[in-house]
Amino acid sequence: MLKNNILYLSDRIFLSDKNIPKTLLDEMRTLGLIAPDMLKVNFCGVVSYCDGLAVFFPRNYNTSNIKLDVSSHLLIQALLKYYQNKDSAIYAQENGDEVIGGRSFTLATSLLDDYRSNGLYVRRVKEKTINSGKVNWARTIARSTSYPTENGPIYLDFFASRSRYISNCETAKIHAQVIKELFSNYGVLWLGVSSYFDERLELLSKPLGSIEVQIAYLQRELQVTYSERDMFLIKSLIQYLRVQKGSNASKVLIGVRKFHHMWESMLDECLVGKYAVNNKLPVPVYQTIDDKFIPVAQKGQRTDTVLKFPESNRFAVVDAKYYEANSPNTAPGWSDLVKQFYYQKAVSLLEGVNASVSNHFVFPGGSGELKAAHVAERGVIVTAETDCLGEQYPTIYCHYQDPIKLLEAYVKNHQLIELTDELFNVVDYS
Template sequence: MKTSAFKNIYFLDRSLIHSLPTPVATYIQSQGLLSSINGLNTSFCGLISYQGKNYFFFPRQSNLIDIKQDPVRYCSMLMQALLKFAQLSRTQIRNPEDGADEIGFEKLEMFKYLIHDFQQHGIFKNEEVHLRKNSGKSDWKKTINRSISYPDSSGHPVYLDVFGKHRTSANSEITRIHAAILKQVYSNYGFIFTRNHNVPYSLKQFGDTNLSIDTQISILKNEIRNHFADRQTLLLKTLIEYLQGFKGNHQKNQIIGVTRFHVAWEHMLANCFENVIDINSKLPKPVFVRYDGQAIPAKKSGMRTDIVIKDTALHTLTVLDAKYYEATTVENSPGWSDLVKQFFYEKALKEIIDFQDYQYQNIFIFPGKEVIFQKIKMQDQQSGDFLTNEFPEILCLYLDPLEILKKYFNNEKISLKYFFNDREK
């Protein structure tokens, strides 16, 4: 098994498919990683390993200049934040339509396990225990059974020959298999967890195995029978899983990421803001009234807010809608249906008894560092007046997706007050 580092290349989610190198563009199309809107843009955040290259796709509106100045840091942050999201998503019961379509994270977990196991326990070695005279740790049971004792002046037995256990380690074929796999993992993906591209020096002393993948798998399966400890058994099973995953896939092509990052964008923001509350169960829902007066609730219909922040001191409720739009022009910003929903959120909140003495504000959160739009208002087309009383304005907030990835992964919180204090300066 040869060890060769993949070359890393960086793109953004929602890139035009024809702007990508032809080989990976063709691969992306074959895997269906395209936007359902027009099929002309990618719809993927994460890592695509293809033909010896790692293609990292960051959230739209991320700053590629920043990424290329410190690629190890940002690629590590991207993949570990997505891994955290994928792991949390498994524990949540949700509508399949609300999922982010996570792909391949079991592979990333495998790489992480192999690296952490090596850091804690080192390379796998077969240990043999030999019985030696006057060497190693004393084994008094063997000594009493095998040696002749002589009484001392007090009548106590003295053994001239003491048997001891001498433990030796052998660099077996399994050691070479383990080392070869670790060198591949460290070389191509280790920086995600260690923040550097270096293969540990201790692994370089082991030569690569010349055995076929099938033979390596057979050897590992046979070795499992000789071990009862959980750590050795789990390690051997993971090595087998690694080899089986790349069997017939000599270029090690793989996909690890999410195809609907707008779901992850909402989740990450909800976990980053302070004082988030869940009010969806309190929002009114539509019912269909039959001719006989029976009201039938619409189970699938109804309002569902992304993020609601309650400020008890200021007596305000803020409805934040995580909008994964480019939002640099009117054309690529939220449309009428998005605006109507936001207007109705505020109307619905005013009907909740618990918050009738609160003030309300609506905010769209877009990915990006540069503020393009500050707010959205409704305007009378004849007079040109803003209809602020009838349709409360929607504020626009742009947040750097790279910063959100960092805060989400590190469990850091964001205060909404910070952004509005900054605007008032």
């Protein structure tokens, strides 16, 4: 497989789009990423097919001001971070939206990072010597002839030991083979480079035997290994070979089917001034036929993100919406608006009459056509904001965030200061 042949596409692209090769569609159907009733791709991540790799970026990403190879690097780093984040992983599992291939990819990247830090495995062998190395006095006294002197016995021969390092052992060959496979499959994307060549890996010959033989050899090696790094490495190699046993080692698959959960999680982490309110919001209470009142806290209101402006009583209720949102027809519907109205009302009741609480949608994209969402009576011709029912249904302001810049901020633990300022500055709090 030519792994440097990378095809860049977008989540939610139509299956009929001429940019998607038939071989890629066939592979995605085989992997269960495309169902018979689907018209669009619902996948964000990386998948291999017979002609190379296909990278599916988040929808509405801007192609004019990014380097695609760097953006691919950011995408898989963000996927790995999202997978390894326990809170995100639990939330994704509850919604049936775990990261596909996350476990295998975590193992692959840990092996790659270990190799970059420590190099190839070398076996440390301790051998017995005479008159060379570290003296073993107990053995020397027991086995050597001593010659008495005024200052004590003298030994002409010293029994000693020294360590020798073997760099072309079978474990090193297995390690080299695995790392070459990982660089071929993941290296270009994980390292963020266009190509990679390592002479050290090419100099070692292939290991002997089948995968079962290699696993058995590593298990024996593990029994005589005491270094923490070596034990971690050998256990990881065994785990990798077990995963590859009976599977196609050239398959690469890492991504999510429902990127909107990851979109919400990344925005929640990167916005500034996050304010925890979910554990304070009202909860439903059910009255039984015998007049018992039972609260159900786990079914209470759960906002995406609430922000509080520093040293003020200004709040912003933010709903991260992974919609196309390039027109009113591709924007959130009534149910999404109603939830936002109730969230705004709940936070207002919680914070008191002096609190100013605004509503916001954040869509993917560098820019967009939508400025705000209002509600008006049916049949009324709306030409200005004053024609809408602003007192009963507060305005929901619309914002756009470049998904690639969000990936970068999420991976690098940066904050979205510009977007946060926009959320608060778009509202007139006077």
